[in-house]
Amino acid sequence: MMTETSKPLAIALENCAKTFPDGTRALEPLDFAIEAGETVVFLGPSGCGKTTTLRIIAGLEEPDAGGRVLFDGEDVTHLPIEQRNVGMVFQSYALFPNMTVAGNVGYGLRIRKTPDAQVKARVAEMLAMMQITKLADRRVDQLSGGQRQRVALARAIAVRPRALLLDEPLTALDAKLRDTLRLEIDSLLRSLGITAIYVTHDQAEAMALGDRIVVMEHGRVAQIGKPREIYQRPATRFVAEFIGTMNRLTGATKNGVFSCRAGDLAWNEAPDHATELLFRPEDIRIAESHEPSRLQGKVAAAFFLGDRTRLFVEVGEARPLVIESTARRDFSHGETVGLAIDPRGLLVL
C-alpha cells in the first residue's frame, strides 16, 4: 500500500508477571514470543490479564522483577512507552480534545520534530488512507464513534511505529460498525505488514484478525494457537466453552460405544475413560427419517434464521444441544428427532 513502516518487530516476553500494589495478581509469569509481522490476538473475559499483557508490551506497565520484554532481542523492560516507538489504539480512543483531527494525526510527528511540510504530507496521506480527509479540520468532539476510531488508527500509524497495539478498539462501537471496521483493520494490518497485538473479549474479532490467538483466563494462558486450532482443538474446557458454542453429552464409554441419556453413539476411537463428549453445532445434524439413529432428542425450541434453523434439542443433559439445521422443513415443539454426530468433531477434554 501507500505507506511504508519500519521493519516489523519481533517481541518476546520472558517470565513477565504483574502484581498490582494492592496485591492482586493480574498476570501469572508469561513467556511468549511474537514473530515479526505477525498479528497476535489476546482473547479472554475481563480481568483475564490480556490488557495487562498489552500494557507491559507497550511500556505502560512494568512487569514484576525478573520479567523482561525484548524488542528484536533488545531489552526494553525499563524503557517508557514514549521511547519504544509503538503505536497504540485505546478503547476510549484517547484523542486530544484540544486539537483538530489533523492536529491529532500529526502530533506524534511534531513531537519527533518532523519538518512542517513532511508532517502535512504524512497527515494528508493518513487521512486519505482512512477515508477521513474531509474531517481534517473538525474537532474530535464533532466526530462519531467510527470516525474517532479511524482518527485513532491514523494517529497511531502516522509515526511509522515498529508495532501496533490495539486495546479493545471496537468495543465502544455498535455491532454493524464493528463488522465494517474489523474488515478495515484486517486489511490495514495485512497491507502494513506490521507486527500487531490486538486485545479483545470478542471471539469473532479474534478469529477474524489473529494469525495466532492467545486465550487467557485468570492471568494465565489457556491456549495459544491458530484460530482454527483454537476452535477445533481447544486445549481446555474453558477455551472450548469461551470460543463459539459447544455441545456436551455426559455418559460412559464401553467398547467404542458412548452411552448417554439420548442413546448410544458409535465412536471407534473413543477413549475408555471418556465420560463427556464435546462437539460444535456444525458437527451434529438432524438424521433423515430413513437413517438408522440410536440417538434421539426432543425439540425444545426452533428459530428459523432464513439460511438455517437454530434448534435447541432436549437430550436429558443440563443444557439442550444446539443444532444448526439446513433442512428444508419445519420443526415443531416437542417433536422427537433422530441425531447424527460427525465423529471427527468429537472432543474429550
Add this chain to the structure above:
Amino acid sequence: MKNKWLFALQLGFTLLVCAFLIVPVILSILAGLTVNYLVGLESGLTLRWVIEVWNGYRDTIFLSIGISLACLAVTLVIGIPAAYVLAKRQNAFTRAIEELLVMPVAVPGLATALALIVTYGGLPGFRTSWLFILVGHVLFTLPFMVRSVLAVLSAIDLKTLEEGAASLGAGFWPRFRDIVLPNCRTGILAGSLMVVTLSMGEFNMTWLLHTPFTKTLPVGLADAYASLRLEIGSAYTLVFFLMIMPLLLALQAFAKPRPKKFVAEETE
C-alpha cells in the same frame, strides 16, 4: 390566562430583586459624583471627588493590581501542578491534602493574618514589604485555583490522554504542555478569575497585614469611609468598579467555551 399572570408575577419579583441589588450601586456611584450628597443631585455633578481619590489613593490602586497579579502568578505556578498531582494520584494522602488546602478559606482571615504576624512579624524587611500581604492572599486564593483546575482535570480522562500522547513519543514536559494545560484551560481561566477578584477585594486579612506604606485598595476604601466625606468613599467605590470591571469582563470573555459549530454525523 393563568400562565400570563404567573409570568407577570415572576417578572415583577425578579425586577424587584434586581432593583434591590442594583439601586444601591447606582446611588453609590451618584454619591461619588455629587457635589454635596446631603443636599442631593440639585447641588450638581462633579468629578472633584474622583480626582481627589485618584490623587490621594492612586498608590493603593496600583499596589492592589500588582498584588493581585503577583498572586495570580504564584497560584498558577503552585496551583496547576498541585491540581495535576492531586488528580493523578488519588489516595488517602492526596485527599487529605485537598481538604487541608481549603482551611485558609474556612478559617477567618483575621485568624490567618494574626498567625502570620505572630510567626513572621519579627522579620522587619518582610513585615513591611508588600510580599507579606501577598503571602496572605496566596494562602487564601490558592484553594480556588486548585479546586477549579482539579474539577476540570477530574472530568477528563487525563490518564488515557497522557498515555495516548506518550504512545506517540511525548515525554513528560511535552505532554504537560500540549495535553494537560490546554485541556484544563477552562479550569485555569475560572480559577484565575476567582484569584484576581478575591485578591483585589480581600479586606479581612489585608487589614491586619498592611502597614501605612502597603495599603491596598479595600483598606484604603475602609480608611476613606471611616475618616473622610461620604462622597470620597463613594468616589473610591466608583474607581474600584472602573478598575475591576474591565478585568472581569476580559477574563470572562476568555473563559467562554467555544461554540460547537458542527454536529457529529455518521458517514459509515
